[in-house]
Structure formats: C-alpha cells, structure tokens
Amino acid sequence: MKLSLGLRVSNSLSLTPQLQQAIRLLQLSNLELEQEVQLQLESNPLLERVDVDSGDQQVEVKEQSSQELSEALNNEFLPDELPVDTQWDDIYTHQPTTLGAADFEEKEDNRANHTSLKQHVQSQIDLLNFSKIDHLIAYCIVDALDEKGFLIETLSEVVEAVNHLLLQANLEDEYVEEHEVLVVLKYIQQLDPIGIGSRGLIEHLMIQLANLGGSTLLELNAKKILNHYQFLLSNDLTKLLKATSLKADELKEALSFIKTLKPYPGVDFEESETEYQIPDVVIIREDNVWKVKLNPDILPKLRINSFYSNMIKRADQSDDNQYIKNQMLEAKNFIKSIDERHKTLLKVATCIAKHQKGFLEKGAEAMKPLVLRDVADEVELHESTVSRVTTNKYVLTPKGLFELKYFFSSHVGTSEGGECSSTAIRAMIKKIIATENPCKPLSDNTIANLLKEEGIDVARRTVAKYRESLRISSSSERKVII
Numbered sequence: 001m002k003l004s005l006g007l008r009v010s011n012s013l014s015l016t017p018q019l020q021q022a023i024r025l026l027q028l029s030n031l032e033l034e035q036e037v038q039l040q041l042e043s044n045p046l047l048e049r050v051d052v053d054s055g056d057q058q059v060e061v062k063e064q065s066s067q068e069l070s071e072a073l074n075n076e077f078l079p080d081e082l083p084v085d086t087q088w089d090d091i092y093t094h095q096p097t098t099l100g101a102a103d104f105e106e107k108e109d110n111r112a113n114h115t116s117l118k119q120h121v122q123s124q125i126d127l128l129n130f131s132k133i134d135h136l137i138a139y140c141i142v143d144a145l146d147e148k149g150f151l152i153e154t155l156s157e158v159v160e161a162v163n164h165l166l167l168q169a170n171l172e173d174e175y176v177e178e179h180e181v182l183v184v185l186k187y188i189q190q191l192d193p194i195g196i197g198s199r200g201l202i203e204h205l206m207i208q209l210a211n212l213g214g215s216t217l218l219e220l221n222a223k224k225i226l227n228h229y230q231f232l233l234s235n236d237l238t239k240l241l242k243a244t245s246l247k248a249d250e251l252k253e254a255l256s257f258i259k260t261l262k263p264y265p266g267v268d269f270e271e272s273e274t275e276y277q278i279p280d281v282v283i284i285r286e287d288n289v290w291k292v293k294l295n296p297d298i299l300p301k302l303r304i305n306s307f308y309s310n311m312i313k314r315a316d317q318s319d320d321n322q323y324i325k326n327q328m329l330e331a332k333n334f335i336k337s338i339d340e341r342h343k344t345l346l347k348v349a350t351c352i353a354k355h356q357k358g359f360l361e362k363g364a365e366a367m368k369p370l371v372l373r374d375v376a377d378e379v380e381l382h383e384s385t386v387s388r389v390t391t392n393k394y395v396l397t398p399k400g401l402f403e404l405k406y407f408f409s410s411h412v413g414t415s416e417g418g419e420c421s422s423t424a425i426r427a428m429i430k431k432i433i434a435t436e437n438p439c440k441p442l443s444d445n446t447i448a449n450l451l452k453e454e455g456i457d458v459a460r461r462t463v464a465k466y467r468e469s470l471r472i473s474s475s476s477e478r479k480v481i482i
Contacts, residue, residue: 022337026344026385029392030280030298033338037300040334046308046324047331050301117149117196117269118142124191130184133174137162137184141197149265150204151197155181196265202229208261221246221254235479279396281349281404283360290360292350294342295396302335304328341389344381348389351375352407359407363399364427369411369419412458420456426466428454433472438480 028036040047125138140161144153153161155178162181166174188197194211198204205226209219224244225232231240241251262268282293312324352375358366372390376383390404411419432450436442442450444463451458472478 018333018337021333022340025337025341027388027391030278044327044331046305046327047302047334048305050303117266118145120269121188121191121196133176134184136165137176137181138188141185141188145197147266149193149196151199193265193268198265201263202226204265205258205261218254218257221250222258225254225258277394277401279401280345280393281395283353283395283397290353290357292346292353294346299342300338304331344385344389345393347379348375348386349395349404351379352404356407359399360397365424367409367421367423369421370408372408412456425451425456425458426470429463429466430470438478441475441478443475
C-alpha cells in the first residue's frame with residue numbers, strides 16, 4: 001500500500017455558538033423565549049432586565065454586526081465564523097423593534113380552581129348512609145366513569161373490581177353480585193348531576209325525563225320516541241311515526257323537547273378553561289393602511305449590568321477578569337440574537353400581511369395561496385428560517401388570533417386559469433353548508449358543482465377531504481328528520 005500526503009479543499013458547514021443560539025431563539029414561542037431569558041438572567045451576572053417603570057435611561061444600540069448575523073441566517077451554507085463586535089459600549093440596552101404600542105388591553109386571569117366531576121360525585125357519596133360494602137361499590141362505580149360521566153364498564157366488570165378489592169382486604173367471605181351493584185348505581189344516578197353513571201345516552205335522557213315528572217303530554221311523547229330510539233338513530237321517520245302513533249307536529253315538538261335535555265351527565269363539568277395564546281404580532285388598520293407591530297408586552301428588555309462591566313480591566317488576564325469578559329460577550333450576543341429574532345419576525349409578518357390583505361379585509365374566503373418559498377424569496381431569507389419564525393408565533397388580526405403558519409396554504413386551479421387558496425375553499429364549503437336546508441343537506445358532489453359555478457375546479461373527493469378537515473359530518477348525518 002502506497003502512502004501519500006496531499007491537500008484537499010471541500011465545503012463544510014460549521015455553526016458558531018452565536019449562530020446556533022440565533023437559530024434556536026428563532027423557533028421559540030414567546031413563552032419559551034421568556035423562560036430562556038430567565039435562565040440567562042439567572043446564569044449570567046452581566047445580563048439584567050431593564051425596569052421600564054423606574055425611568056432607566058435607554059442607550060441607543062449599535063447594530064452593525066446584526067446585519068451580518070441576518071445575512072448568515074439567509075445562507076444555505078453558513079460561514080465558519082460570525083464577526084463579533086467587541087467595540088460596543090459597555091452599557092447596551094435592547095430597543096424593541098416595534099412600530100408602536102399594540103392597541104389591545106391585557107386581560108386579568110380569572111381562572112379558578114376546578115373541581116372534577118368524579119370529586120363532585122364522591123363528595124356526595126361520602127355523605128350517604130351507605131354500608132362499607134356499598135361505599136366500596138360506589139367507589140368502583142365512580143372510578144369507572146368517563147370524562148362525560150357515563151359508566152364505561154359493565155356491571156359484571158364492576159362486580160369483579162369490588163370482589164377483587166374485598167379479596168385484597170382479606171374479606172373473602174364478603175361477596176357482591178350484580179343486583180347489589182345495580183341498587184347502588186340507581187342511588188348514584190339520582191345524585192348531582194342527574195343521570196351520572198348512565199350506561200348510555202338513552203338511559204341518561206330517560207332518567208332526566210323521570211326526574212322532570214314524566215307526566216305531561218310532551219314528556220310522555222318524548223318517552224315514546226326514546227322507547228323506539230333505534231328508528232330515531234337511523235333517521236327513519238316513517239317507522240318512528242308508526243311505532244309511536246304520534247302525529248307529525250307532535251313528533252316534531254317532542255324531538256325539540258328532547259334536544260333541550262343534557263346530552264351527557266358531565267356537560268356542566270367540562271373544563272371551560274381555554275389555553276389563551278399571547279400574540280407575538282398585531283396587525284391593525286390606521287389611516288386606511290394595514291400596519292404590523294410587534295407586541296411590546298412580550299419583548300424582553302435587557303441590558304448589560306453597568307456595575308460588573310465597570311469592573312473589567314482591559315489588560316488584566318486574571319481568571320476573574322477573564323470570566324467577566326466572557327460573560328459580557330455572552331450577554332451581548334444573547335441580546336443581539338433576540339433583537340435579530342424580533343426583526344426577522346417583523347419582516348416575515350409584514351410580508352404575510354401584504355400578501356393576505358384580502359383576508360384582513362374580507363375573511364378566510366379571500367385568502368390567497370401562499371407558500372414558504374414565496375415569503376423567503378421576497379424577504380431574502382432562507383426557507384427554513386421562515387419556517388422557524390412562523391412556528392408557534394401568533395398574530396392578532398381584526399378577524400381573530402391565528403398562528404402565522406395559518407396564512408400558508410396550497411392552491412387549486414380556477415376555470416379562468418387563476419389560483420385559489422385551499423383555506424379559502426374550506427371557508428366557502430363551510431359557508432355553503434351553513435346556509436343549506438337542514439332537511440335536504442347538500443351532498444359533496446353538489447357542493448363541488450356549486451364551487452365550479454364560482455370558477456373553482458375541485459373534485460367531489462376533494463370536497464369530502466376539506467369537509468372532514470372542518471369536522472363537518474356527511475350529508476346523511478347532517479339531515480334533520482323533521
């Protein structure tokens with residue numbers, strides 16, 4: 001084997017720590033960014049948060065290296081090193097890159113502690129004069145409830161669970177049977193909420209009717225319908241009329257009454273708490289011009305700690321002095337990365353707003369087709385950078401709060417040779433279905449034909465796919481029987 005020595009030149013990708021940090025910060029949500037800022041504040045004594053209320057003097061930022069960082073983010077092949085400006089002032093204050101203050105108010109968090117459905121039922125059972133065995137049965141029944149309040153286990157399964165617990169407690173002489181479990185279940189079904197532990201929708205509706213008295217003509221007619229629920233579920237109006245001996249108007253009135261009953265026991269115990277998203281960007285109309293602003297309330301306001309920075313001695317190579325220097329450099333790089341993140345976010349959001357002006361004015365039906373590459377080419381960023389900066393970032397518009405990725409959609413051809421956004425088509429389908437006759441709901445094929453009349457060429461299966469993505473049932477399931 002012959003050995004030789006030579007030189008070879010090749011391209012390689014090397015990410016500096018500063019660029020790695022900048023890329024990572026781009027994809028963080030505002031909550032994750034705040035957590036990252038807090039970690040940096042706790043670990044770096046040279047970094048401190050600006051107290052806006054204390055009247056701290058803001059110092060103008062020098063941004064010559066920020067432009068170089070932006071250019072590096074745009075490149076598909078990134079440079080080996082990014083320049084670091086070590087000539088910055090020792091005191092550096094981050095200036096939020098906004099066009100002004102956001103025109104919305106912060107709302108107070110009024111969420112209270114939530115008592116679960118099972119806890120609510122168990123607290124009532126504890127007050128009942130049950131024997132120890134009945135309490136154990138009741139415990140097993142509550143344990144077998146689903147989130148809607150229905151009993152999802154059979155009586156035999158509850159019996160098995162109770163007897164297993166008795167065996168574990170060395171009470172093998174005690175043994176329960178199904179009829180004992182059923183007696184306890186009937187007690188529980190009369191607790192609040194009425195019908196808790198029902199074994200299905202029909203039993204739950206029947207229990208509610210019984211607790212209303214069940215003696216009025218309307219309640220009696222409702223019971224007749226529920227006794228023949230199989231025809232109700234299959235939408236067979238003819239057989240339902242014949243089985244109940246009701247007239248058409250009586251049937252309609254009774255069905256309307258049934259719809260006023262609760263569909264499941266735990267309906268009032270559902271988590272009403274909504275996970276609120278804080279917007280990163282706000283789009284408002286001022287003087288007939290759409291303006292894009294960063295939300296100033298979530299922008300970290302950071303600066304270099306003047307006390308520690310003044311301790312740095314330029315020519316001192318001691319460990320303590322070198323440590324402060326390194327921490328100061330890390331703090332400056334972190335602030336620059338955050339500043340670059342905000343500038344990139346604002347740049348991308350502004351581009352999206354320009355393309356989706358129709359949505360801002362008319363809603364989802366006016367959404368234009370838009371893909372990541374369209375924005376990337378226009379703002380001169382790499383496509384992956386646009387993807388990172390639009391993930392988990394939210395924008396507040398006059399039409400509601402949306403993730404920035406919502407504004408990207410594929411296109412469908414029109415009969416005139418143009419393009420229509422898939423988001424707009426979904427909005428049209430939703431609007432068409434909302435205005436249909438509930439007694440004669442439109443089929444997917446009919447909806448496709450209606451869209452073609454609007455110049456949008458979509459197949460029936462495409463309509464079905466979009467309809468399902470909107471969680472809208474098929475025409476047969478949407479049909480109102482009377």
